[in-house]
Amino acid sequence: MTFDEFFRASYPRLLARAVLLCGHRADAEDVAAQAFAEVARNWARVVGYDAPEAYLHVTMTRKAFRLFRQRRRQEEVAALELPRVPHETPDDAIAAKEVLAAIAGLPPTQRAVLVHCCLDGMRQQDVADVLGIQRGTVAAHLHKARAALSVKLGIPVPTLRDPSWASAPAHVEVKALRHVEQWLAAAFAADVMTRDRVRAAVDLVHPPQRWWRRG
Template sequence: MFTVTSDADAPTFDEYAGVIWPSLYRSAYLLTANHADAEDVAQQTLMKVYRSWSRVIRSDSPDAYVRRMLTNTFLSARRPKKRRLELLTDTPPEYDAAPPPQGPEDRMMLWPHVKSLPPRQRAVIVLRYYEDLTEQEIADVLGCSRGNVKSTAHHALKALRAALGRERAGGRES
């Protein structure tokens, strides 16, 4: 989004925050799977960006720097389960045993299973398949090795396949 070539053309924090907010919120929602939590994580990230604005704007890629901050905020700020809020709905979700759809709606069918993954596995899946980052870019965002990303993705995909197998067999495990 932003390319800074000199201090004179550097955007202010307010300008940057206004432009980055939609993609920051989208990524946060994909990580948290909840609108309120996504807003919290995105806002916490922007507060951190504000506090270290001079470092962010001097980096080679401010957007990558902020994406890493967002992912780290999500991974490190998980609430203990005893304090986690429940998502209340009017009616429980209904699941049918119909064969899975083929096409763009596949991502929506997978979404409940992606939401159930542990935070780090979910982060790898979101960054790879929803944000379309390479393994190396994911490793840079998470601050780990490329091999760790591959291993985490393998475990996440294995869990997703198992969940889909259970669903196709006619039952869902809670």
């Protein structure tokens, strides 16, 4: 697999995840480009990994979390111009943007913990290691994030008294997050202008190498 092939295949999913983590499209494009640039610099090594895309996502998460610490900005995703999903219905777009707005309204650490625990099914200790925080902090942020979503979206979530509250994989907010991530990925897959803009940012940081295009 070449880096070009890897970029084209993984770009929609990475940018969709970056939007969920950042709550801001411009920031999402920035951290996605930074993550791709780092992978490009180390492509000869990364291509040999069992899961290069998983490494890419962890790299992007760490860059996003570093950005959160540097800039305490909160902006609503719903206020941004989002790409259109081919053949989407108005109801689909409204529902997706409602969930995106709810996620964007969460503090950055809550967003990151929610995404990794609920979408990736990561253990709390693993999330703590990726984000550089304590496991107890992860648990507290996860509970707060799920409680906030229950209010914003009108969905019930388990309480701290329920031992399943931190690991209910099929809960309704998990399904909502998965749907929105898939919706975003489909939109970005069809959005050639954004893809080219992110790729240009990658090439600016790390100019293309001839061997990228050799398998």
